[in-house]
Amino acid sequence: DDETPTIAVHPTRKVSQINPNIYAGFTEHMGRCIYGGIYDPGNPLSDENGFRKDVVDALKELNIPTVRYPGGNFCATYHWLDGVGPKDQRPSRPELAWLGTETNQFGTDEFMKWCETVGTEPYLCFNFGTGTLDEALAWVEYCNGTGNTYYANMRRKNGREEPYNVKYWALGNEVWGPWQVEQMTKEAYAHKALQWAKALKLLDPSLVLILCGQDGTASWDYYTLKQCLVPAHSALSTSAVPLIDMHSIHMYTSSNEHLPNATAPLAAERAIEITSALIDLARIENKVPPSQPRPTICFDEWNVWDPIRAEGSLGAEESYTLSDALAVAIWLNVFVRKSRDVGMACIAQTVNVISPLMTTKEGIIKQTTWWPLYLFSRFMRGWTVSAHVSCGVYEGETAPVWLRSAMDTPWLDVSASLGEDGYVDLVVVNINEKRGFETKIEGVRGPVDVYTVTGEGVQSTNMKGKEEVSIRESKWDGGVHYEFPKHSMTLMRWKAE
Ligand code: AHR
Known part of the structure; x- marks a missing residue:
């Protein structure tokens, strides 16, 4: 949709x-x-x-x-x-x-x-x-x-x-x-x-x-x-x-x-x-x-x-x-x-x-x-490579900094690189604290190693005697859609063609 x-x-x-x-x-x-x-x-x-x-x-x-x-x-x-x-x-x-x-x-x-x-x-x-x-x-x-x-x-x-x-x-x-x-x-x-x-x-x-x-x-x-x-x-x-x-x-x-x-x-x-x-x-x-x-x-x-x-x-x-x-x-x-x-x-x-x-x-x-x-x-x-995201933007003032006031803030923030080892790495930050985003990813090739940084809520901290935020590792077959969970950073890596 x-x-x-x-x-x-x-x-x-x-x-x-x-x-x-x-x-x-x-x-x-x-x-x-x-x-x-x-x-x-x-x-x-x-x-x-x-x-x-x-x-x-x-x-x-x-x-x-x-x-x-x-x-x-x-x-x-x-x-x-x-x-x-x-x-x-x-x-x-x-x-x-x-x-x-x-x-x-x-x-x-x-x-x-x-x-x-x-x-x-x-x-x-x-x-x-x-x-x-x-x-x-x-x-x-x-x-x-x-x-x-x-x-x-x-x-x-x-x-x-x-x-x-x-x-x-x-x-x-x-x-x-x-x-x-x-x-x-x-x-x-x-x-x-x-x-x-x-x-x-x-x-x-x-x-x-x-x-x-x-x-x-x-x-x-x-x-x-x-x-x-x-x-x-x-x-x-x-x-x-x-x-x-x-x-x-x-x-x-x-x-x-x-x-x-x-x-x-x-x-x-x-x-x-x-x-x-x-x-x-x-x-x-x-x-x-x-x-x-x-x-x-x-x-x-x-x-x-x-x-x-x-x-x-x-x-x-x-x-x-x-x-x-x-x-x-x-x-x-x-x-x-x-x-x-x-x-x-x-x-x-x-x-x-x-x-x-x-x-x-x-x-x-x-x-x-x-x-x-x-x-x-x-x-x-290695190299920054082209990664384009098309998605909705947050309503209203998101970054209260003068430089941003006239600019859109997209739902997802991304960057991608190609390493000497021939691997493509894609980072996707889903800032939204309420919802995940099912996303179509073009150019991905499975199998994909996935590293997710997240926690219970945006106020989770590691400073209260417990590690509430850390990395979770998983695998993905590289199909068409991937859901980026709410309030998370995801790093995906796969071998380039
Ligand atoms: O990093 C703390 C301080 O912030 C640095 O000493 C100074 O350069 C900056 O204002």
Whole structure:
């Protein structure tokens, strides 16, 4: 009938390659993310480095390619030199982002070691508040230097002979924010970012430098892109080395009502489209030669977050529901659909703070939002392929975000990929809390492995002593119709022809 949705998947129509970095993480010196989260010396669950083994194992399962560090807002007053060398000589300092005390017991070398343990790549953020360019250059030299130079030798003295080869570096964090020690006008920021980028690329042209954007749609984004996406600096060895490689944007979504909560991430899709257009516009206006690689978007903070409802003094320990898990599934559908433009996306954050993974003294809890992240990271890799859904749309205002106000919200939210292994993966999120949708799927070939994330109701949570939301595995013969259950995320996979 007219009401029956149809999903048409075309595995041969490749849209763009999915950068594995869309499954990146973020660990900040904030709340219990580092201390008591990934680093808990003395706990029997920790290894000889003080790293929580259960957290490491869980993150290995998640297979996160890159992790951002040390913030966040924390960066604005962080001096990396405080956090290297013998631990008993490291200073404790007042910390101005979250108003605590930073003991510096966990610093650059500990983070690098932790990344190696987890099997992930580091992404570091410079201090654009109280930090200097000299300090930034020194940090790069400390991490990546191979010569007989002062900071490279300091790293060797601290026990690490080989360079860490840190590729990703951010030119500040949310510098536009009124809460920042580092707050600047867009004019001042663009000037400083360009100056730092020149010096940093002269030191090491292989760095991937990430410009600090806002949400991708602000005049801040327009202005900073226009000023900083310029033809390569003449002192650099080749015109293929741009000063800026990525543009960072941040967005957190939430609502107390299920439908707007689950669908609000669609605003991010619009923000990505706008940012992408601003990148093109800046390159056209600045006459950047096409040989210079086009910057991608680094969505280096995204998640569902409502600091009012979340627990803890920082409003950071969220107790996620099934509704939030569906929102995370839609966030990830957006990144897969927009894989041409998104070079990295970091869920904020990786442990305890606004996170799908929580620790207690005795173990870990995988929140509802863990499961969509796990399924996407495991299967939605390779290429985004064309998937078209025709179905009804929700009535009225669904996502209370300005960007969405004039757009439809379809009943089903989908994305599809084709992996190196020759498997097609299709994700379908049925947001509706009252009804399933019998759906015609074109292009499917049985047998189909089916993974369903759902629970009793949209308020189900894993934080009340019981795992109410997890994955259910089943098989389907790949017939014409499949019913997507109410309030669920379904991932289907089958071998392409
Ligand atoms: O992720 C929590 C905080 O949110 C980050 O420190 C900051 O960048 C953002 O405002």
